[in-house]
Amino acid sequence: MIYLDHAAATPVSDKVLEAMKPYFGAEFFNPSAAYLPAKKVSADYEAAKGVIAHAIGAKTSDLIITAGATEANNLAFTCLSLDGSMLYLETEHDSVRRAAEAYGGEAIKALPTGLIDLDDLKSKITDETELISVSLANNELGTIQPLAEIAGIIRDVKFDRLKRGIKRPLLLHSDASQALNLLDISVARLGVDLLTLNAAKVYGPKGVGALYVAHGVKLKPLTVGGGQENGLRSGTENVPGVIGFAKAVELAKEHLNGNRKKYANWRKLLLSELKDYELVNKKHSLDNFVVLMFEGLDAERLIYLLEEKEVYVATGAACAASKGKKSHVLKAIGLTDAQIAGSLRLTMGETNTEEQIKEAARIINEIVKAEKERLKNA
Amino acid sequence: MRKTVYVGMSGGVDSSVTAMLLAEQGYKVVGVYMKNWSKDLPGMKCPWAEDLADAKRVAVKLGIPFEVWDFEKEYHDKVVEYMLDEFKKGNTPNPDIMCNQEIKFKLFYEKAMAAGADYIATGHYAQVKDGKLLRAKDENKDQTYFLYRISDEALKHTLFPIGDMLKPEVKKLAAEHGLHNAYKKESMGVCFVGEVGMKDFLKEYIDIEPGEIREIETDRVLGYHEGAVFYTIGQRHGLYLSGVAGEVNDGMPYYVVKKDIPQNIVYVSKNLNHKAIWTNKLCLKDVFLRLGAFRSAAARDLAPAARGDGPAGRGPERRETSLLVRLRHRAPLVPATFDGETLHFENEIKRPASGQSAVLYDGEICLGGGIIK
Numbered sequence: 217m218i219y220l221d222h223a224a225a226t227p228v229s230d231k232v233l234e235a236m237k238p239y240f241g242a243e244f245f246n247p248s249a250a251y252l253p254a255k256k257v258s259a260d261y262e263a264a265k266g267v268i269a270h271a272i273g274a275k276t277s278d279l280i281i282t283a284g285a286t287e288a289n290n291l292a293f294t295c296l297s298l299d300g301s302m303l304y305l306e307t308e309h310d311s312v313r314r315a316a317e318a319y320g321g322e323a324i325k326a327l328p329t330g331l332i333d334l335d336d337l338k339s340k341i342t343d344e345t346e347l348i349s350v351s352l353a354n355n356e357l358g359t360i361q362p363l364a365e366i367a368g369i370i371r372d373v374k375f376d377r378l379k380r381g382i383k384r385p386l387l388l389h390s391d392a393s394q395a396l397n398l399l400d401i402s403v404a405r406l407g408v409d410l411l412t413l414n415a416a417k418v419y420g421p422k423g424v425g426a427l428y429v430a431h432g433v434k435l436k437p438l439t440v441g442g443g444q445e446n447g448l449r450s451g452t453e454n455v456p457g458v459i460g461f462a463k464a465v466e467l468a469k470e471h472l473n474g475n476r477k478k479y480a481n482w483r484k485l486l487l488s489e490l491k492d493y494e495l496v497n498k499k500h501s502l503d504n505f506v507v508l509m510f511e512g513l514d515a516e517r518l519i520y521l522l523e524e525k526e527v528y529v530a531t532g533a534a535c536a537a538s539k540g541k542k543s544h545v546l547k548a549i550g551l552t553d554a555q556i557a558g559s560l561r562l563t564m565g566e567t568n569t570e571e572q573i574k575e576a577a578r579i580i581n582e583i584v585k586a587e588k589e590r591l592k593n594a
Numbered sequence: 595m596r597k598t599v600y601v602g603m604s605g606g607v608d609s610s611v612t613a614m615l616l617a618e619q620g621y622k623v624v625g626v627y628m629k630n631w632s633k634d635l636p637g638m639k640c641p642w643a644e645d646l647a648d649a650k651r652v653a654v655k656l657g658i659p660f661e662v663w664d665f666e667k668e669y670h671d672k673v674v675e676y677m678l679d680e681f682k683k684g685n686t687p688n689p690d691i692m693c694n695q696e697i698k699f700k701l702f703y704e705k706a707m708a709a710g711a712d713y714i715a716t717g718h719y720a721q722v723k724d725g726k727l728l729r730a731k732d733e734n735k736d737q738t739y740f741l742y743r744i745s746d747e748a749l750k751h752t753l754f755p756i757g758d759m760l761k762p763e764v765k766k767l768a769a770e771h772g773l774h775n776a777y778k779k780e781s782m783g784v785c786f787v788g789e790v791g792m793k794d795f796l797k798e799y800i801d802i803e804p805g806e807i808r809e810i811e812t813d814r815v816l817g818y819h820e821g822a823v824f825y826t827i828g829q830r831h832g833l834y835l836s837g838v839a840g841e842v843n844d845g846m847p848y849y850v851v852k853k854d855i856p857q858n859i860v861y862v863s864k865n866l867n868h869k870a871i872w873t874n875k876l877c878l879k880d881v882f883l884r885l886g887a888f889r890s891a892a893a894r895d896l897a898p899a900a901r902g903d904g905p906a907g908r909g910p911e912r913r914e915t916s917l918l919v920r921l922r923h924r925a926p927l928v929p930a931t932f933d934g935e936t937l938h939f940e941n942e943i944k945r946p947a948s949g950q951s952a953v954l955y956d957g958e959i960c961l962g963g964g965i966i967k
Contacts, residue, residue: 250647252774255774375817375818377804378804378818378819378820379804379818380804381804382804383801383802383803383804431791432794443634446634447634
């Protein structure tokens, strides 16, 4: 098997699984229970949150654990007041887009490079704008957005608001699900007030995510109950999940630089071995993202043909693709319907080897060639 | 007959060891958790329930009776309200000093005495000898700065059993006696809220009010702030200066040197030697002198010609008395003279924020102190 869809899911690494195991067994206690063995579990849980928090330059108390990134994104938007409005980048994942639409959010345009159109952003900020949501790295293109620059624009707006005596806050949210193991993330450097993280994309367990919340940002809980996670996310803590998440983050940090180099080399290798394609994400992309366009071909057919050879790739976001929808991301950056229909997303990861990359290129070339033959003869 | 001691137990190691030592010494010990604050703040869960559980667990281990006394309303009225009022006036009050004065060594003391106590005890690092308040043996942990305003009456009936111990000894003793909280992390930040900064706390209670940041030398507007009350003299972080980049922004930090609360203007300067930052005298208000101790210090200093008795009819506390001053918890002691209202320093000192306390010492003895105007 050659798995080239690490943006959709990553396998839980052995070390992560080992770290989690005791918390399904001997350390099964409810962290809220009063006796000391439960207190130990509670302390381990807090320490694990600390590892995740420190990895992004935050404090343990700044982190709200959620059941994945979608919930974290939804929770982030509860910062909006009743008469406040929000802006989001049009290429965001559906968990941002749909939630933003529910709050009456307005979309900011993306440039053909996939980067946010900063002029469009500036023109759309009004005195009612309270939140801007732009992912750190796009989930279909891998495009890394200039968050620090956006934070600078926000600073100027806040400055101007203070000058005019306007008290409305303006916050920056970013979904960093795709980037946690590929970029060195610091909330201070990025200038974000809210940041979404996801364990499932970094070789941790599924169903575990986190929202970083800067001091002073007020959110409303989506679930109420026992008051866990600072009262913002009630429900007994997912202890094994968070222990696993922390271990995954620890490993990601350890291998960050090595991995980036490795993926950059593989990306070059893949692009040099492949034939008859156009590269969609030419610049500003995460090193492990390769989006290929085979104009005139049907990428979905390519997926099924590759599947027969046990090569697994994607057309776009897995959740969008499964609903048979065309990628709003590729449309946003100006691709025609035919171009979108012919686009494949390959995302490399830790299950891969250099040999696999070469082999994948060979198989893709073969299948593309066969498809073109088929079309010619049809 | 066994004497009865009511011990304020916070769930921390210091008050746990306090209770343990008194029980070992043969006192009849009653542990009391004072519930002063329980409200969570955004991003900060109040640890009161955890602390209470820790205190109770220790009481059970020691086999002593344990009670929870709810002072939340009183704490809010006497400490939180005072604190917010002071901040709104532009001062920087110290809630811990007020808490000791009004809650721990007043309400708790009175309630304990009414319940039949001979003494109260707390886990403070301080000592009492012959009715006088003395600094702790562990100079690094000494908490007399927070205790200078407690009444002589309460002090007479107060025990500080760990005042002659070093913190590492306290922890070790706790571990040897199997106390689970021997190595519990000490709380940081606003004491009753937990690990949240004062500014974040204040923003919960005081609305932001945009205003100008001006350079004091030129009166030029350099930026805007969210309310002068959130700033402290001498502060250099969190200043939001923009729009005038380049010419002013040469990388040198600006310091807050003055606040105009009625106009809501914060004045800043790059001049670290600005007169607003340094001073050789401090005027105090609400001076609280531990009179017995202060009189003996003043009498010793009586120099007939130079200082005299001051205006007729005033007591010896009006004379210039040489003493040592502490201007912040754990800050070094600095020599000064005091005439009952004003402190004069030999060398210039960095001016503490108004509302903070200056605490006076004669050697080891705490003489009282006052609030800096």
